[in-house]
Ligand code: SF4
């Protein structure tokens with residue numbers, strides 16, 4: 466099975482636009498959006514949810530008020546200031562200690578030392594994952610709840626569900642829209658992948674972020690290709706990026722021009738190759754042809770240029 470992760474090193478380079486177009490060009494892919502903090506691929510693919518599951522990012526403390534003697538020991542012990550005393554609104558009733566579920570780090574110290582055994586550790590509600598049908602194939606995506614950690618764990622879950630879906634349906638290609646940056650979710654989305662495509666742009670910041678993501682990918686020893694988006698904005702920087710990419714043994718597989726059709730496609734909720742207007746669409750078709758034949762070793766039949774529309 467081929468598992469291609471599309472990364473960028475930072476947000477805003479056009480990574481999701483490129484991924485959505487590759488999804489339209491590839492034959493029978495399974496799609497995954499590992500950007501669990503802010504998934505964008507569903508905005509383009511209008512998913513119809515078929516299955517969903519909950520995600521627990523760890524444990525959280527919960528006070529069973531019926532057993533609590535309001536001694537205050539847990540508040541003193543918690544290093545994260547996650548337990549506080551609240552006065553009752555009713556003068557006749559005593560106040561109570563409560564756990565702030567966002568501040569709680571799940572260390573378990575309070576539960577260990579509570580003299581009444583009133584604190585229990587329960588799985589946190591970290592978010593949800595979804596398996597959806599889209600016009601371009603099955604899509605696995607997720608939503609991490611605000612303030613929850615472990616986005617890497619949820620990204621790994623999304624990647625694993627996509628693999629399961631591909632195996633169950635006999636599909637050869639998993640196409641992953643990776644998270645921005647170089648942090649834990651990026652590492653999780655790359656683990657076990659077979660190929661990486663980095664989408665960059667010809668700016669000083671773009672080159673800096675490209676260097677960071679290529680350095681990270683080197684640790685995984687994965688074949689990496691680079692695509693330069695909006696290449697016509699700065700030809701001198703394009704030359705620098707291509708030189709740097711070649712020095713690292715990576716391949717520049719495509720140059721995509723700046724094209725207002727990309728924004729027009731986003732407004733319509735479709736990929737730019739589906740819109741098939743302007744200069745970006747044919748450039749992405751060429752990019753996919755090069756990538757699939759030369760880097761992914763997919764047979765030529767595995768790309769389907771979109772007809773003019
Ligand atoms: S340590 Fe236990 S009994 Fe004491 S306030 Fe906390 S929960 Fe209540």
Ligand code: SF4
Pocket residue numbers: 525526542543544545546547548564568569570571572573574575576
């Ligand atoms: S589990 Fe740890 S972080 Fe959470 S409330 Fe208890 S002591 Fe504080």
